[in-house]
Amino acid sequence: MATPYVLSRSGQSVLATNKLIRNTYTLLSMTLLFSALMAGLSMAVRVGPGAYLACTIGAFALIWLVLPRTANSASGIGVVFAITGLLGFSLGPILTMFLKMPGGAQTIMMALGGTGVIFLGLSGYALTTKRDFSFMGGFLFVGMLVVLGASLLNIFFAMPAASLAISAAVVMLMSGFILFDTGRIVNGGETNYVLATVSLYMSIFNIFISLLNLLGAARDE
Amino acid sequence: MDWMKISSAIFLGMMIVLLLPRAKAIMSNTPEAKPGDWNSAILPLLAVAGLIALLMAFAR
Numbered sequence: 001m002a003t004p005y006v007l008s009r010s011g012q013s014v015l016a017t018n019k020l021i022r023n024t025y026t027l028l029s030m031t032l033l034f035s036a037l038m039a040g041l042s043m044a045v046r047v048g049p050g051a052y053l054a055c056t057i058g059a060f061a062l063i064w065l066v067l068p069r070t071a072n073s074a075s076g077i078g079v080v081f082a083i084t085g086l087l088g089f090s091l092g093p094i095l096t097m098f099l100k101m102p103g104g105a106q107t108i109m110m111a112l113g114g115t116g117v118i119f120l121g122l123s124g125y126a127l128t129t130k131r132d133f134s135f136m137g138g139f140l141f142v143g144m145l146v147v148l149g150a151s152l153l154n155i156f157f158a159m160p161a162a163s164l165a166i167s168a169a170v171v172m173l174m175s176g177f178i179l180f181d182t183g184r185i186v187n188g189g190e191t192n193y194v195l196a197t198v199s200l201y202m203s204i205f206n207i208f209i210s211l212l213n214l215l216g217a218a219r220d221e
Numbered sequence: 222m223d224w225m226k227i228s229s230a231i232f233l234g235m236m237i238v239l240l241l242p243r244a245k246a247i248m249s250n251t252p253e254a255k256p257g258d259w260n261s262a263i264l265p266l267l268a269v270a271g272l273i274a275l276l277m278a279f280a281r
Contacts, residue, residue, distance in 0.1 A: 049225065050225065053225060053228055053229060056232070057228075057232055060236070064239060110276055110280060117272060118269055118272065121265070121268070121269075122265055125265050131258075133258075133261075133262055134251065135253065135255075135258050136251075136262055137250075137251040138247055138251035141240070141244035141247045142244060142248065144240065145241065145244055148233055148236055148240070149237060151233055152230060152233040152234060155226050155229055155230045155233070156226075168273065171269065171273060172266060172269065175266055175269045179262055179266075211273070211276070214277060215276060215277060218276075218277040218278075218281050219281065
């Protein structure tokens, strides 16, 4: 009589996965809204370009040093809001710069819309197919290291074409990460909604920044 | 070279150093792809590439 037990375990697993998905997407939408508010605030107070770097470094320090210790407690939610708030605040100088350009508001709206379509499309695809994309892990992490190395070199060589190629590569890599992370949520590879939210948020954030760079360059042409 | 560039370079260098051991661990634990797995990932990624091209054409 093992079948009822197996069915019950399977039912519990489905319920746990559904709860994880619901919690992740609720927290993700709240953090995206909070991020947008913080971006608006940093535009209103007109912070300098140095704020972008300072907030990004602060957010990554929280991700690397604080989040792993707090992810399993209630304080993890506060850390997620701190990370996404800092990253949202860092967007202020970039958005202000774009708004000063002719057609900059349209570029921002296109990047925002494009990011939304990419995230909803890929996440919906991974959720409905329930495929396991964990086989992409090695490829995605190596790709990210290559992109970071290329970005580091481009700080010194400052080649506009390389900057565009890096942005395009980041959009593709982060799209891969959306499939990978959503697949992990659906298939039980990730059971913590705080960590799942931060992973998905980082993909969305990077896609938005890179799309802004690509669309801004296309408009300049 | 201004301090922004130097700080960015240090930050990116630190990111690479911090990510390297994690990337190595993930690479050694990544499961083999089954037939059809890559197709299921590449098709939506191609759709993303198409969307980017479309958006860039609109932006011009």
